[in-house]
Amino acid sequence: MKTKIFLMLLVAAALCAVQPAHAHHAFAAQYDPTKPLTLNGIVTRMEWANPHGWIYMDTKEPGGKVKHWMNETAAPSQLSRHGLKKADFVDGMTATVKGYQGKADPGLANGRTLVLKGGRSFYIGSVGGPNDGAEPK
């Protein structure tokens, strides 16, 4: 029993270490609506999960240094509603994410629009973002 509890705690600790915060904070609590950004880079990972998806990207900074980004997206049901599929995330894909800078973490952003190579564009914004025209009518 003690071993089982220890293992459960170990798993919980490991999950805490890699999971982004999932609490439903207000958009402005985590992201700066006055700091829009455009990220051009390689998508390395997509977490198709509730209550938010996460798109992980590598971009190149001036000087060539690689910067890792985590872009929060809407819930998968919303992404699907806007036409995005899990199969759209292929190995080595380049993409553009337009969104807003995170407040606490320089590698955190909230994605509003995802544009894939070839020009297919998807609204990926979560609830509560700025009224910036990204959301389809």
Add this chain to the structure above:
Amino acid sequence: MNSVIDPNVDVVWNAVKTDIDHGKQIEHAPANDEEWAAVRHSALTVAEGTNLLMMPGRAVAPPGAGSLSPGIELAPDQIRALIDKSPSGWNQFARALQESLQPALAAIDKKDPQALFEAGDKIDEVCESCHQVFWYPEQGASASPASAPAR
């Protein structure tokens, strides 16, 4: 909310997801009876936790707790005041949350990952709807950003 609902609903949400790593889809779902039982425990804790939410006059946070994001998200005493102003509205959301857990519990009992994933989406909708009324009611459309620098 922070100690009972949130950590347990995270267990329900995290139970089923797809991790697409360099194009490879890795499906995550409870793999055995013990893991399904753990998710069921959390789902039931959230469902029963809604009864605590509906207790009249119950504190919404421990004494001394403040806003997690001052000026953006309300402090516990402000949330309490909103609840006292509209207890029926608050209870309606609490009941909606309780009801949103029922499909999740049914999916867990059937060991159906897809149904649990879809149930998680409905739970999310209820959470967000309530938060917009009682936690951060002032947070609507706010910014008209300038064009962003490319990186």
